[in-house]
Amino acid sequence: MTNKQRTLAGGISILGIAGLICKVVGVLYLIPLANLIGSQGLGVYNQIFPTYNLMLTISSAGIPVAISRMVAARLARGEVQNPRRVFRAALVVLGVLGLVSTIAMLVFADDFARATGTLESVHGFLMIAPSLLLVCLMSAFRGYMQGQRRMWPTAISQLIEQVGKVFIALPLAHSFMQRGGYPMGVAGALLGTSLAEAAALIYMSADYVLLRPKLQSGLALDGGPREGYRAITREMLFTAVPITIGACIVPLAGMVDSFMLVRLMKAYLPESQALSNYGIYAGLVISLINVPTALAMALSSNLVPAISAKRAAGDQHGIRQDAGAGLRLAMVVGLPSSIGMSLLAEPTLTLLFHSKYSLAELRLGGQLLNISALTIFAFTLVQSTSGILQGLYRQRIPMYTLLLGVIIKIAINYTAVQQPEFNIFGAPWASLACYLISAGLNLYYVAKYARMKVDWRDLLLRPGLAAAIMALPVLVILRLAGRRLYTSWSLMGLTILLAAAVFFIAAYKLGAVKRSDLPARFQAR
Numbered sequence: 001m002t003n004k005q006r007t008l009a010g011g012i013s014i015l016g017i018a019g020l021i022c023k024v025v026g027v028l029y030l031i032p033l034a035n036l037i038g039s040q041g042l043g044v045y046n047q048i049f050p051t052y053n054l055m056l057t058i059s060s061a062g063i064p065v066a067i068s069r070m071v072a073a074r075l076a077r078g079e080v081q082n083p084r085r086v087f088r089a090a091l092v093v094l095g096v097l098g099l100v101s102t103i104a105m106l107v108f109a110d111d112f113a114r115a116t117g118t119l120e121s122v123h124g125f126l127m128i129a130p131s132l133l134l135v136c137l138m139s140a141f142r143g144y145m146q147g148q149r150r151m152w153p154t155a156i157s158q159l160i161e162q163v164g165k166v167f168i169a170l171p172l173a174h175s176f177m178q179r180g181g182y183p184m185g186v187a188g189a190l191l192g193t194s195l196a197e198a199a200a201l202i203y204m205s206a207d208y209v210l211l212r213p214k215l216q217s218g219l220a221l222d223g224g225p226r227e228g229y230r231a232i233t234r235e236m237l238f239t240a241v242p243i244t245i246g247a248c249i250v251p252l253a254g255m256v257d258s259f260m261l262v263r264l265m266k267a268y269l270p271e272s273q274a275l276s277n278y279g280i281y282a283g284l285v286i287s288l289i290n291v292p293t294a295l296a297m298a299l300s301s302n303l304v305p306a307i308s309a310k311r312a313a314g315d316q317h318g319i320r321q322d323a324g325a326g327l328r329l330a331m332v333v334g335l336p337s338s339i340g341m342s343l344l345a346e347p348t349l350t351l352l353f354h355s356k357y358s359l360a361e362l363r364l365g366g367q368l369l370n371i372s373a374l375t376i377f378a379f380t381l382v383q384s385t386s387g388i389l390q391g392l393y394r395q396r397i398p399m400y401t402l403l404l405g406v407i408i409k410i411a412i413n414y415t416a417v418q419q420p421e422f423n424i425f426g427a428p429w430a431s432l433a434c435y436l437i438s439a440g441l442n443l444y445y446v447a448k449y450a451r452m453k454v455d456w457r458d459l460l461l462r463p464g465l466a467a468a469i470m471a472l473p474v475l476v477i478l479r480l481a482g483r484r485l486y487t488s489w490s491l492m493g494l495t496i497l498l499a500a501a502v503f504f505i506a507a508y509k510l511g512a513v514k515r516s517d518l519p520a521r522f523q524a525r
Contacts, residue, residue, distance in 0.1 A: 042283030071147025098136025164196025307391025
């Protein structure tokens with residue numbers, strides 16, 4: 001592995017960069033959508049999406065990973081026919097799963113709507129249902145292309161999905177809202193999402209068709225035995241099921257939130273206020289904290305093969321070195337993101353959503369984001385420790401620790417949110433407790449199975465001090481600028497750039513960021 005590949009910059013893959021861009025485009029899509037459908041519309045929108053995400057995860061989360069592993073393994077053995085047979089088997093399996101999921105959502109749309117406590121959400125469930133089939137089919141292409149080490153098609157298809165929402169979903173949301181208010185506006189946005197997924201699937205299919213001549217050119221050279229489809233499907237499901245179970249935990253928690261929070265608040269608030277509170281939390285706050293987590297996902301995805309390679313080579317020192325670097329870099333990403341977003345919570349929300357939301361709603365969102373931002377560093381640590389454990393072939397551990405965290409999250413939600421004095425504020429505290437518990441337990445098992453002693457100076461002290469130093473100029477600007485920071489994009493941009501520069505310099509001087517983390521061209525200087 002080259003020095004460049006070992007760096008933080010080199011470790012963030014094409015998919016990681018694309019994921020970050022998609023998150024930013026997603027926020028840019030959210031701003032006009034939130035201003036269009038309002039807080040109650042966002043409440044309905046985010047009552048539908050968790051159920052959709054859970055069904056999508058069940059039907060498609062693990063199989064693309066299994067496809068990419070199986071295709072890559074067979075190509076490494078010089079096989080040409082069998083990778084294509086893996087793809088064909090996956091296309092059938094995912095097509096069946098997607099079709100069943102789509103039909104289930106169409107048939108049970110009324111039941112899902114009643115479960116959320118908002119009957120108007122039924123139209124949204126009907127409009128998003130086709131996406132389940134479309135994304136499942138697209139997952140087969142993505143897994144196959146990734147197994148071929150072709151990451152660009154997946155990245156481009158993800159961008160098509162997000163850009164399609166901007167140019168298709170927003171006009172449909174506006175058109176539908178003119179006819180039936182915010183519930184129909186939500187339905188229009190979700191129909192646009194389905195059409196954007198269809199556009200991405202068309203692109204992936206076209207890319208495969210263009211690739212086929214190159215693939216077929218090597219078929220005559222492959223004289224090896226052909227695998228049976230039954231054996232391929234069995235291996236695929238055996239690989240995919242544990243991954244799918246683990247991936248379902250967080251969407252399941254989101255689905256529980258969508259069913260639970262509004263119902264609990266309706267015990268002491270009018271339905272419109274309960275729906276508005278949930279919409280601000282799930283639609284605005286959670287969407288913003290999801291942006292920096294794209295970097296955490298990229299770090300995690302690069303830790304898995306790095307640790308796996310060291311394990312296969314019996315390089316225990318290398319495992320400890322990569323695991324320690326992964327943990328340190330997770331905090332370099334997570335801590336400044338948490339502290340920066342927490343400090344700038346209300347100005348950020350006001351700047352983005354002032355045209356549609358009242359000062360009281362923006363103040364509520366700012367207070368919720370102030371707490372929720374703290375989950376970023378905890379989630380980043382969960383992702384990095386999960387990547388290390390998966391690389392060590394201990395993939396069940398993060399599944400169990402996250403499940404325990406989610407159970408505690410549900411318990412805190414049920415206990416706190418039904419109390420008027422806590423209200424919706426119980427939800428971000430519950431999420432923070434969930435990720436802290438999972439991260440702490442994962443960290444214990446990383447130390448155990450990587451046979452390493454956690455360096456708390458690298459993990460918390462150095463990045464924590466750098467983040468504290470970063471916070472000082474931000475606090476000064478908040479005090480001097482006052483309300484101007486709530487209305488000036490240029491001032492907000494300068495504040496963020498200054499905070500990033502101060503953090504990087506402080507982190508480098510304190511040793512939280514090391515010379516070896518920099519791109520190779522800077523290391524010799």
